Amino acid sequence: MESSGGNASRIRREIEALKDEKARIEQKILELENQLREEVSLAPQQQENESVCDGCCPSLSAADANLAHGLTAGSIYRYSRHLLLPSFGVQAQSNLLKSSILVVGAGGLGSPALLYLAASGVGRLGIVDHDVVELNNMHRQVIHTETYIGQPKVKSAAAACQSINSTIQIVEHEQALRTSNALEIMSQYDIVVDATDNAPSRYMISDCCVVLGKPLVSGAALGLEGQLTVYNYKGGPCYRCLFPMPPPATACQRCSDSGVLGVVPGIIGCLQALEAIKIASDVGEPLSGQMLLFDALSARIRSVKIRGRSPQCEVCGENTTFNQQRFKDFDYEKFTQSPLSTSPQKLKLLTPESRITSKEYKERVVSGEPHVLVDVRPEHHYKIVSLPKSLNIPLTSLEARVPEISSALKGQEEGGGSGANLYVICRRGNDSQRAVECLQNMGFDLAKDIVGGLESWANDVDPNFPMY
Amino acid sequence: MHLTLEFGGGLELLCESVKVHNVNVDMPKGADKLTMKDLLAWVRTNLIKERPEMFIKGESVRPGVLVLVNDCDWELSGQLDTTLEEKDVVVFISTLHGG
Secondary structure (H helix, E strand, O other), X not given: OHHHHHHHHHHHHHHXXXXXXXXXXXXXXXXXHHHHHHHHHHHHHHHHHHHHHOOOOOOOOOOOOOOOOXXXXXXXXXXXXXXXXXXXXXXXXXXXXXXXXXXXXXXXXXXXXXHHHHHXXXXXXXXEOOOEOOHHHOOOXXXXXXXXXXXXXXXXXXXXXXXXXXXXXXXXXOOOOOOOOHHHHXXXXXXXXXXXXXXXXXXXXXXXXXXXXXXXXXXXXEEXXXXXXXXXXXXXXXXXXXXXXOOOHHHOOOHHHHOEOOHHHHHHHHHHHHXXXXXXXXXXXXXXXXXXXXXXXXXXXXXXXXXXXXXXXXXXXXOOOOOHHHHHHXXXXXXXXXXXXXXXXXXXXXXXXXXXXXXXXXXXXXXXXXXXXXXXXXXXXXXXXXXXXXXXXXXXXXXXXXXXXXXXXXXXXXXXXXXXXXXXXXXXXXXXHHHHHHHHHOOOOOOEEEXXXXXXXXXXHOOOOOOO | OEEEEEEEOOHHHHHOOOOEEEEEOOOOOXXXXXXXXXXXXXXXXXXXXXXXXXXXEOOEEOOOEEEEEOOEEHHHOOHHHXXXXXXXXXXXXXXXXXX
């Protein structure tokens, strides 16, 4: 067993290495092909010029052919549909090619934002992310492909951007954005796009943009709704002007807990690219002092007027003392009471006597122990997958449905002797602890939770149990 | 007074997942106007069915909730002192952080 396990991991490593190499080679081929195309598209002009001029009359090289905007022949062809727009044209495209934009997060929002920013010809495009591509990202993080599962999102996103547009510079920042590196990374760019997924990151990125004087294109999406605005732009408000106090941590839902329809961050991410392009090319009116609210179910987009810069703002206000040093020292996780990383929380509410592992539970099932298993997940979670003979009573309705638990326990006792046990399970083992606490307070002294929930069942007992 | 109240960004979960409420709110006894302060108290009593702390903090909304009166941030119209008029649309929206 062990040697075959060792073999498998060696083969996996080899596959990974070969895939890396393949990606590198494909990248190189692409660059060369593009170089070749540029050479070929320039060559006929040069030859023609040389033969007509015969070396004596003034040459008609690209530089003289009224190309004061500095776009190359290749760029003119590539971006021709932009250039044909009277309200965009060569000036805006030229501005865009000279601009640099940083996208923080290569997830649901960052995916479409990066694809469009790369395609549209942003001169230098930076990507920050510390995560790896997972199968449950694919439904919305459309920049990544299945071949990149397990690999850094930055690498995957950079390869995708470069394969769309090999003429721009892509910079990979394969690290988590922190107060220790944010100033250094963000100072290298003209515009920042916030495509992150948590509250502390949003405060941190906004504060850093204020300190560095960079405009911030901020988007968010959850469930079937999205929000978009531009902060710190030409005297407009910053994130803290709008939200001086952080929300309670319980109000900060994550896509990994609450779900999100894939196309919703897709739409908001596209709009973020649009706002960033408008700022970079100096075209139109960026969404500053306004917020766009998107509701997918009613197909409604509305733009509302929000407050301007607050003179009392702690970070951008008139008497602020917030500076680079204060930024570096600020504890954003403490401020928002929630972690910068996306790893799910692990509560420890109960004493060890009130808990059993999934393996122990399995043994008790096999031994035929009389018991009741209450699954406290929401009903729509329960419908995805559940353990056999479990009773679904969502945590929110636990108190009201206690009689059902009592009668289920009675039923067990009649069938298999006295003292049926009561176990509680949920997805990851947090809500089950809350439920056990609640049940113990109501007199179910022997209620126990299953540590780590269905996730640990899948990891430690039944590897074929579907996880979501 | 007829008002349209809308909840979004997850706040609708506090009022039985209904986003749009067409309501009729009486002015407080002896008062000649209805303010946002009055409306918040009315919403708290009549529409919020669970976890009121996710909506109200003190006498205002909790941090992270934007209030819009006729598509305009209530900061610009006087916050709690904003006077409401017939057929106004008031939106309560929780800021999102996901992506």
